[in-house]
Amino acid sequence: MTDTAASASAPRFARIWDAPVRLFHWLLVALIAFSWWSGEQHEMDWHRLSGYSILALLVFRLFWGFAGSRTARFAQFVRGPGAVLAYARNIGRRPYAGSDGHNALGGWSVILLLAAIAAMVTAGLFAVDVDGLESGPLADYVSFDQGRAAAEVHEAMFNVLLALIALHVLAILFYLVWHRRNLIRPMVSGRRALDATEAASDLRWSPWKAALGVVLAAACAYAVSQGLRF
Amino acid sequence: MTRSKAPKFTQIGLVVAAAVTALVTAGTLAAAAPSPAVKTAIATRQANFKKMGAAMKxxxxxxxxxxxxxAAMAGAAKALLAAARAQPKLFPAGSGPSSGVKTEALANIWTDRATFDGQMTKLLGEANKLVGATSGGNADAIRAQYKATGASCSSCHRQFRADT
Structure with missing residues (x-):
């Protein structure tokens, strides 16, 4: 009797984001901000370092999309158009039923954000500044004009990325205001409160696989920073 | 009363609209039709700046x-010097942002011409020294002069080029 009363009043929690996913997310936020700042200030040594770090994060996230916990895996959150449409149609319906990790629409938001950041990093690697003084580590492989074109793509992609980030933040505000769902706290703590009818499912990940991913990411970023010359 | 007024306002509105349209069209045409000499000057100086950028790369x-x-370094230094020599003559009056041609040249090139010309002279001096250093072949000397040349690019660009 007391057991059921307690479980009905005190919220039950489930772990939904593993530590590497959360660390990836907040490091990415910080590094994108720092990249913007260092680029604006023409602090190109810092800007390059920041870009290599973002590259490492991307490689890790790609690896973790196959080796991470349930909610980190692409196979779990990249859904077909049918599932996306079905989710989008009922997005405003209340009460809102929480998703196990990314929802069908949010999963594609993650993919778009990752693709935009990857495109931006790639363009930056080949970019040359207008004076031919500063360049990405792979600019040696392209001509001055191609390097300038890469720099223009790099700049244009930043506006695309800003638009996607704005959409990301607006979506989080929508869930907060319309559905009274705080999605920010779980990205910090890793946990969210379960609905009364929801069953808690476990979240498992291997520190060894995470370590392997970190080594892989660091090796890739280092190789690229050296212009793939050893 | 109001009925008789309404057409009058419409007529005034039409006249104003026509005048504005005429002015805007004239302005657009004037801006869209820079003289061939100005167009050539802008295109040539931009091509030269690209050659200098490529040489620095x-x-x-x-x-x-x-x-x-x-040999590659000496060739680059000579190309840079040749392009730099041609530049001062390629900023004729009317080839700034008001020309209607896409250019990052700021208007203060023409209002502060003495400073701009001084920067051009400085670039020529550095480019000459760069040719000297590359013919000498000492990598450290070339690196030092490469940096001095690059600094003259940046310092002039901070003053006279739109930061995009």
Whole structure:
């Protein structure tokens, strides 16, 4: 009797984001901000370092999309158009039923954000500044004009990325205001409160696989920073 | 009363609209039709700046290499000097942002011409020294002069080029 009363009043929690996913997310936020700042200030040594770090994060996230916990895996959150449409149609319906990790629409938001950041990093690697003084580590492989074109793509992609980030933040505000769902706290703590009818499912990940991913990411970023010359 | 007024306002509105349209069209035409000489000057100076940028890129890469290619560096320095020599004549009056041609040249080139010309002279001096250093072949000397030349690019660009 007391057991059921307690479980009905005190919220039950489930772990939904593993530590590497959360660390990836907040490091990415910080590094994108720092990249913007260092680029604006023409602090190109810092800007390059920041870009290599973002590259490492991307490689890790790609690896973790196959080796991470349930909610980190692409196979779990990249859904077909049918599932996306079905989710989008009922997005405003209340009460809102929480998703196990990314929802069908949010999963594609993650993919778009990752693709935009990857495109931006790639363009930056080949970019040359207008004076031919500063360049990405792979600019040696392209001509001055191609390097300038890469720099223009790099700049244009930043506006695309800003638009996607704005959409990301607006979506989080929508869930907060319309559905009274705080999605920010779980990205910090890793946990969210379960609905009364929801069953808690476990979240498992291997520190060894995470370590392997970190080594892989660091090796890739280092190789690229050296212009793939050893 | 109000009925008789309404057409009058419409007529005034039409006249104003026609005048505005005429002015805007004239302005657009004037801006869209720079003289051929101005167009050539802008295109030529932009091509020269690209040659200088490409030369700096070549020098930068060679200086990073384990065994820099001396001929490549000397060629780049000469190309840079040749392009730099042509530049001062390629900023005629009316070839600034008001020309209607896409240019990052700021208007203060023409209002502060003495400073601009001084920067051009400085660039020529550095480019000459760069040719000297590359013919000498000492990598450290080339690197130092490469940096001095690059500093003259940046300092002039901060003053006289739109930061995009």
């Amino acid at each position: 070549t020098l930068n890469e060679q200086l990073k290499a384990d065994a820099p290619n001396k």
